[in-house]
Amino acid sequence: xxxxxxxxxxxxxxxxxxxxxxxxxxxxxxxxxxxxxxxxxxxxxxxxxxxxxxxxxxxxxxxxxxxxxxxxxxxxxxxxxxxxxxxxxxxxxxxxxxxxxxxxxxxxxxxxxxxxxxxxxxxxxxxxxxxxxxxxxxxxxxxxxxxxxxxxxxxxxxxxxxxxxxxxxxxxxxxxxxxxx
Amino acid sequence: xxxxxxxxxxxxxxxxxxxxxxxxxxxxxxxxxxxxxxxxxxxxxxxxxxxxxxxxxxxxxxxxxxxxxxxxxxxxxxxxxxxxxxxxxxxxxxxxxxxxxxxxxxxxxxxxxxxxxxxxxxxxxxxxxxxxxxxxxxxxxxxxxxxxxxxxxxxxxxxxxxxxxxxxxxxxxxxxxxxxxxxxxxxxxxxxxxxxxxxxxxxxxxxxxxxxxxxxxxxxxxxxxxxxxxxxxxxxxxxxxxxxxxxxxxxxxxxxxxxxxxxxxxxxxxxxxxxxxxxxxxxxxxxxxxxxxxxxxxxxxxxxxxxxxxxxxxxxxxxxxxxxxxxxxxxxxxxxxxxxxxxxxxxxxxxxxxxxxxxxxxxxxxxxxxxxxxxxxxxxxxxxxxxxxxxxxxxxxxxxxxxxxxxxxxxxxxxxxxxxxxxxxxxxxxxxxxxxxxxxxxxxxxxxxxxxxxxxxxxxxxxxxxxxxxxxxxxxxxxxxxxxxxxxxxxxxxxxxxxxxxxxxxxxxxxxxxxxxxxxxxxxxxxxxxxxxxxxxxxxxxxxxxxxxxxxxxxxxxxxxxxxxxxxx
Numbered sequence: 153x154x155x156x157x158x159x160x161x162x163x164x165x166x167x168x169x170x171x172x173x174x175x176x177x178x179x180x181x182x183x184x185x186x187x188x189x190x191x192x193x194x195x196x197x198x199x200x201x202x203x204x205x206x207x208x209x210x211x212x213x214x215x216x217x218x219x220x221x222x223x224x225x226x227x228x229x230x231x232x233x234x235x236x237x238x239x240x241x242x243x244x245x246x247x248x249x250x251x252x253x254x255x256x257x258x259x260x261x262x263x264x265x266x267x268x269x270x271x272x273x274x275x276x277x278x279x280x281x282x283x284x285x286x287x288x289x290x291x292x293x294x295x296x297x298x299x300x301x302x303x304x305x306x307x308x309x310x311x312x313x314x315x316x317x318x319x320x321x322x323x324x325x326x327x328x329x330x331x332x333x
Numbered sequence: 334x335x336x337x338x339x340x341x342x343x344x345x346x347x348x349x350x351x352x353x354x355x356x357x358x359x360x361x362x363x364x365x366x367x368x369x370x371x372x373x374x375x376x377x378x379x380x381x382x383x384x385x386x387x388x389x390x391x392x393x394x395x396x397x398x399x400x401x402x403x404x405x406x407x408x409x410x411x412x413x414x415x416x417x418x419x420x421x422x423x424x425x426x427x428x429x430x431x432x433x434x435x436x437x438x439x440x441x442x443x444x445x446x447x448x449x450x451x452x453x454x455x456x457x458x459x460x461x462x463x464x465x466x467x468x469x470x471x472x473x474x475x476x477x478x479x480x481x482x483x484x485x486x487x488x489x490x491x492x493x494x495x496x497x498x499x500x501x502x503x504x505x506x507x508x509x510x511x512x513x514x515x516x517x518x519x520x521x522x523x524x525x526x527x528x529x530x531x532x533x534x535x536x537x538x539x540x541x542x543x544x545x546x547x548x549x550x551x552x553x554x555x556x557x558x559x560x561x562x563x564x565x566x567x568x569x570x571x572x573x574x575x576x577x578x579x580x581x582x583x584x585x586x587x588x589x590x591x592x593x594x595x596x597x598x599x600x601x602x603x604x605x606x607x608x609x610x611x612x613x614x615x616x617x618x619x620x621x622x623x624x625x626x627x628x629x630x631x632x633x634x635x636x637x638x639x640x641x642x643x644x645x646x647x648x649x650x651x652x653x654x655x656x657x658x659x660x661x662x663x664x665x666x667x668x669x670x671x672x673x674x675x676x677x678x679x680x681x682x683x684x685x686x687x688x689x690x691x692x693x694x695x696x697x698x699x700x701x702x703x704x705x706x707x708x709x710x711x712x713x714x715x716x717x718x719x720x721x722x723x724x725x726x727x728x729x730x731x732x733x734x735x736x737x738x739x740x741x742x743x744x745x746x747x748x749x750x751x752x753x754x755x756x757x758x759x760x761x762x763x764x765x766x767x768x769x770x771x772x773x774x775x776x777x778x779x780x781x782x783x784x785x786x787x788x789x790x791x792x793x794x795x796x797x798x799x800x801x802x803x804x805x806x807x808x809x810x811x812x813x814x815x816x817x818x819x820x821x822x823x824x825x826x827x828x829x830x831x832x833x834x835x836x837x838x839x840x841x842x843x844x845x846x847x848x849x850x851x852x853x854x855x856x857x858x859x860x861x862x863x864x865x866x867x868x869x870x871x872x873x874x875x876x877x878x879x880x881x882x883x884x885x886x887x888x889x890x891x892x893x894x895x896x897x898x899x900x901x902x
Contacts, residue, residue, distance in 0.1 A: 153388070153406070153504065154409045156382055156385060156386060158413070158468055160516075161471060161516070162467050162471055165471070165519065165520070165558060166467045166471060166555045166559075168520070169524065169527075169533055169555070169557065169558040170535060173523075173557065174534070176524075177524075177527045177528055180527050180528060180529075180530050180531070180533075181532060181533045181534055182534055183534070183539060183553050183581070184530050184584075185539075193541055194543055194544070194549060195541075195580075195581075197530055197580040197584045198549075198551060198580050198581065199580070200543045200547075200549050201543070201545070202544070202545060204545055207544065207545065221550070222550050223459070223538055223550040223551070224456065224458065224459055224552075225458070225574045226456075226575050227659075227810065228660065228691065229660065229688050229691060229784065230784065230811060231691065231697075231785045231793075231809075232643050232645070232659075232691070232692070232789075232893075233785075233787055233788070233789055233900060233901050234789065234902065238645055238649070238901050241646050241649055241659075242649050245649055245650050255652075257651055258652055259646075259656065259657070260663050262651060263657075263658040263660075264659065264660070265658075265663070266578030266685070266691075267575035267579040267580060267662065268575065269575070270580070270663055271664075272662070274655060276652070276655075307586070308586065308587075310337075311337045311340045311341055311344075312344070312586050312587070312590075313585065313586030313664065314586070314663060314665065314666035316664055323544055
């Protein structure tokens with residue numbers, strides 16, 4: 153009986169779902185890839201590492217080996233009284249202070265996500281980065297702010313979900329509307 | 334905490350209540366052998382299965398035969414899965430070319446999936462081939478859930494029947510649970526998941542060049558199909574290491590809702606099925622009310638603790654507005670991370686959408702305590718129902734002591750034999766959890782796996798054995814659990830928590846089924862009233878609290894106080 157079930161549930165079920173999904177929802181089934189000039193540059197759902205001042209940065213990432221390692225997801229799993237976690241957050245804060253950011257910092261800007269692949273940042277963290285990106289790209293802050301606004305998702309029906317900014321989509325919009333100088 | 338956050342939580346539990354009655358009624362018809370709307374399509378498949386494997390569907394079993402069939406079927410499942418993991422390198426669908434899984438890890442993983450725990454000592458995308466995930470893990474995701482449902486239905490029959498020698502046929506109950514409930518729902522939920530963005534492909538991972546010109550490898554696979562049954566079967570083992578915190582397992586607020594509702598759906602509806610089959614629907618609702626009370630209060634405590642943020646980090650210059658965001662995803666926020674944490678541990682699901690190990694002390698206490706209460710809120714599919722019935726037996730026993738009458742539950746006298754077996758089952762949890770935690774706290778080889786110092790270290794150990802014994806599977810991820818010591822002892826904990834609990838429970842069922850059903854008299858303590866709900870909730874809290882409060886005080890509670898005082902380790 154166990155062999156019959158293995159055939160039905162282990163082979164039949166996933167293959168049937170794969171077949172239907174591939175036929176009806178090919179884009180999602182293949183990972184919601186986004187492309188620039190026809191070449192995939194990532195998944196709209198998965199965050200990627202941005203370090204250049206020309207781009208908006210995502211949250212710190214604790215994935216193995218490199219940040220935003222899409223082949224090995226995970227968080228720090230450090231506890232609330234961890235000295236190591238305190239030092240990591242402190243280092244992030246120092247970096248932001250060095251870059252000229254003042255005032256209380258949004259929590260998502262200095263903490264890493266559970267997956268290490270969080271594609272989003274809070275609108276508050278995006279706002280903090282507008283001045284830097286505008287300066288490097290030599291355009292007005294209003295232009296950048298308008299793009300941030302356009303890339304911000306609000307809760308559905310006013311309460312389902314959190315306000316958030318997809319970093320990859322925002323950076324793609326930046327590249328598209330303000331070509332590199 | 335915000336109003337918007339509470340609205341999201343309210344919508345969740347509101348939706349959860351909606352599915353209870355239709356699904357509960359359907360399952361009652363199914364397990365009573367009546368025709369359902371799926372019978373024309375699935376009847377021939379069901380009969381084909383019986384014919385090919387030589388099951389005599391019309392022959393009922395006594396409790397011992399039922400228990401032995403259950404054990405034999407699970408042993409076969411374990412051996413097959415273990416062999417599959419060990420021989421992974423020689424089996425098909427291994428695009429990344431992963432080698433054999435080490436013996437201790439394969440033992441742990443096979444036990445983990447057979448017992449409906451889905452503790453993950455392995456990292457999905459770095460250890461297992463697509464074949465192992467599909468033909469191995471996905472299959473056990475179905476069958477361990479179906480095993481739990483079969484046991485719950487057998488226990489239900491013990492109350493529904495009077496002076497009966499048999500509890501039903503394990504093979505029939507398990508097959509029906511799989512074919513008529515889990516499989517159709519899994520197909521629907523899996524396709525909904527794909528529509529919401531979960532990948533479903535047989536391709537290996539995909540490597541892309543990012544905007545900044547770096548290489549990023551995206552792990553993919555048949556994720557949606559596994560996610561669907563992972564939740565419906567209250568398994569919780571993710572395709573990917575970060576589980577439902579990973580954007581490919583849970584990309585947005587809607588997929589998060591579907592994840593939580595899928596875990597709640599069947600296991601809550603089984604309480605209605607119970608009420609329907611024993612002829613007292615209010616009894617089913619009394620259990621559901623107790624469960625919802627715990628879940629809502631638990632969600633509220635986690636939500637409050639996490640939204641308040643971590644004062645140690647706030648002192649460094651972090652704005653407390655978003656709360657404690659370490660280990661959490663922006664798209665879920667505090668409210669829906671809290672709800673997920675409470676539900677996944679109230680149920681023995683164990684999937685996570687945020688890292689419980691990075692919660693504040695109190696925020697991490699609730700998930701741990703919920704598991705220690707015995708996974709009855711509403712617990713795993715099926716196992717939650719029979720676990721709750723054991724507590725109900727204790728509750729009427731206490732009520733009986735207070736008024737000096739022989740306790741009764743739904744027309745069945747609860748006597749010495751039932752009480753002894755119920756206590757035996759209840760004591761398995763503290764035995765495995767506290768016994769192994771205490772041993773690990775003394776062994777250097779076990780302590781080497783800790784990442785947290787101070788009270789968090791004890792919490793990591795305690796959480797691991799709690800999760801394994803309660804067949805939950807979530808973790809305080811700081812513990813490096815993939816070592817021979819933890820793989821072996823956690824594997825034993827899972828086996829104890831599943832089978833050393835289920836066998837006495839079936840023995841109770843056998844004993845109860847044999848008793849005549851007595852009509853309620855004026856002196857009978859009604860068990861479908863608010864008074865009983867209060868008594869039951871108190872019994873659950875008191876038993877869980879007395880057993881585990883000392884250990885919790887040394888772990889999460891003291892850690893929360895230290896956090897408020899600004900102490901780090």
